[in-house]
Amino acid sequence: ASATNNITSEDHDPEQEIWENLFGKRSERFIPSHYDLELRPIFEEEGKRHTMPGKVLIIGTTMEKTNKIRLDPSSTFSFEQNPEHPLEIKSSSIKVTSNGAPVTIKNVDAKGFYIDLDRKVGAGETIEVYIEYVAKIQQKEFSKGFMHLPCGKDCKEAEIAVTGFNAYAWVVETHCGHIFPCLDNRDYKTTFNLSLIRKNEYQSAANGLLLTTTPHSQLKGWMTDKYTWNTKIRMPLFAFTVFKGYSYEQSYFGKEKKIVKVFAPKEDINKAVNVINVTATAAAKILSFYEEYFGSSSNVQKIELFFVSTSYRDFGTSFMKTMGMNFYNLDDLIPKNEADQSTKLRVIESVVGSLAHQWVGEWWDPEPETSLVFTKALPRFLEYLGLQQIDTALADAAIYKDILEAEAVDRDDENYQSHKDNWSKGTLLLRMMEEVLSKDVLKAGLQTYFNRLWSENGTRVTTEEFYEILQKSTGKGKLPFDIATILGSFVHNVGVPLVRVGIANETHFVFKQERFRYVDSRNKTNDAVWYLPVTYTQGNERKTIWLTPDQNVKYVPGNTSELLLLNPDATGYYRTLYEDSSLLQRLQQQLELNHTEINPLTRAGLLSDFFVFADEKYSSYGAALNLTSYFNEGSANETSLVVWTAFITKFTGTYNKFISHSQYAKMKNFLLEKVNRILEDTNPPKENEQIALRDYLLGVACTLNHPYCETKAKKLFLEWRANSNGASPLDYLYPDSRPILQCAIVANGGQEAYDFLLAKYREAIKAKVSTEEARALVKSLACAPDKPVFQKLLELLLTPPSSGGIEEYNRWFIEDYVLKTPLPNGKEIILPFISKNFDLIDEKLGHRPGESVIPWKIRALTRSWHFSSAEKKKEIQELLKLHEKKFQDEGNLIHVPTLYQELDANIQWMDTHGHDILNSI
Structure with a gap:
């Protein structure tokens, strides 16, 4: 303008x-x-x-x-x-x-x-x-202008209409x-x-x-x-809203005692008043902290947060966000039964992010190229700080989530567009600068930055101006390089640094910087490196050295026979590879002696890095698994949410590769021992982090048929079956827990539960419920543990709906789910089923006339179920040979050879890395 x-x-x-x-x-x-x-x-x-x-x-x-x-x-x-x-x-x-x-x-x-x-x-x-x-x-959903929101399932008197254009x-x-x-x-x-x-x-x-x-x-x-x-x-x-049937709880924040109101429908606020009250108190605490952090008052006069009961699927914080007024989907956050401490944590997590945006104000900046990395990162960085005021474990979990997000973008290291929009990376770089500059210096820089934005004639701040602001706060000569050089090297270089740590001699370690390479990108020529601050501790000493494009190898004095820990607070943006086995062994010994001496995020980073190192052939799976040995040893079990998140996130891919292997039971027992110990040690949970951890482990427990899940599932099934009105007790759970426990009901309820859920699916189709609800019901049928029951589900995919089969639009969904989800009970059934029903599968589940879809489907199975034995390869060869006349078209000439290449790669992986893993556990 x-x-x-x-x-x-x-x-x-x-x-x-x-x-x-x-x-x-x-x-x-x-x-x-x-x-x-x-x-x-x-x-x-x-x-x-x-x-x-x-x-x-x-x-x-x-x-x-x-x-x-x-x-x-x-x-x-x-x-x-x-x-x-x-x-x-x-x-x-x-x-x-x-x-x-x-x-x-x-x-x-x-x-x-x-x-x-x-x-x-x-x-x-x-x-x-x-x-x-x-x-x-x-x-209508996704409307523009002033929207009269349809009420949620159990909404009675409450009614609300809101401005919708702020969604954009x-x-x-x-x-x-x-x-x-x-x-x-x-x-x-x-x-x-x-x-x-x-x-x-x-x-x-x-x-x-x-x-x-x-x-x-x-x-x-x-x-x-x-x-x-x-x-x-x-x-x-x-933004404005008109409503009735709502009530609120309130609190006050800041020196001026500005008001925070949290609204919810009266019927919901009566049963969840503790959650609403805690949310108001937490919001006031966070906003007061922001006022103290920035040394200035909020740029809004009040904060009003609305928990809206609506059937709109995507109505929530990402949909409605304005200055001073935010809206959340109550049905996604607060269950219908009496809300517990877990509910309070989830609600606070959801609210903190929007409060950070409230404080920042008009944080958007459409400047091209690199500004988005930091401009979008600033509200998320404030979110970390706000969560730390409530619970450090929640802040750590948010940070690790961004580590995973940034990792996903950095993996696609040739896509510069996604790289420059990588606000997760920008947030992590702000944490790095907080370590390098000190908290007070970064805070002073951010105060200046936001005062510029908040001024009456506030203008956009470019990336270069942002660097200048931080540089002035830092002062001259405080760092060996200027801010623009340091941060510019991260903004303009895609990928992530790798720091190799070794022992040069008895008195010196050697630190070397290079670009971390995934196996499939090792042949690329971009070898740019960074102006990288590397912090390390040994004994009571804490020091920072710099690795640069001109000096990417440094010899660091120290006692090479004692514990050396890099990135002690997980603030550095790099992976750490301890190449000398003695360095890694001392870390493992420290974890077993007293793992709490090492920061939870650093423990999570160690696990995360070494599983990635194993996947990308920098290290062995044995080294990664050894770092988890302390989980089951001693009196102090690992109870950190972020460490368990790292372990489960990274181990799941490895675990699933054994789903169709003869040694699957051994892998399952390995994980079951660890999960069983932590669930025992946290029952009942003694603090917020343990509550959140048990919530997180529910899905793992259900996969392992653990009593923690089995008991919940059986109780829910009995309640559901007994409800004369057919109401599902799953509606009283968080949406992300419902499919887990719905699957567990079928897994633990036998034929009776399978028939019950199938009947519910047919009722849902007749009642024309949403596609998502119907598919959630039919997907749970694939969890049937008995082979004959699972066989029936596969047959329903080929049966016309008029004869009791699955509707075509859901048939594709469940077929895709079965092909791509490793289900232990199906590993011995799926290939014989394909062979027996070859022509019918081509007819009912095919894509194009004249081209068989069987090789493509078996490739999907091979990838996701990780068929990795000579016996499975022979079974597939016999199936394809039996029908080889149908594989002469061009499409199959591509799929069949590729299928065998992937099978051979799976077998080779299992014979090498799989052997290493089985020996390690």
């Missing part, structure tokens, strides 16, 4: 054509600076139901001398393509003044919000436009044009006044300041709430 304002009609503008296509000609641009709105949402009156009569006075200026005003340039295209226009403009109501003098209107094009005047108005004149209209209140706050269009005539562009800031007229039984809230609430002078039974936004905001941040 500012760049456009500087362009004159004589200047050559290379982007002029694009701008004119999107926003109209410069001479037609009218830039609002203030909106005075009156809105009256109507939900119930006959004839006017779900409408919102409105009046608006728009005050702004013209860019150039013109007789044409275009009020809503960027939304015109979507409106023209949509025959159902969102606003019903009363053309006769429109009035225009210029510098206070009325201007005659020649013509109005309501569809595009064009107003033709009978004379030209000068550039920079103050223009006022008054319009009366009627907006529609939306009722990170893109150009805000969709405010569905509520009032607006300049639908986030580049402009305006002030607002809003008179919100509502029925007595309703309430309202907005992220503006409430001035007055008075009875309406003409409408009996209606109230008028007047709000103001006297500080300019961008259009996506303007």
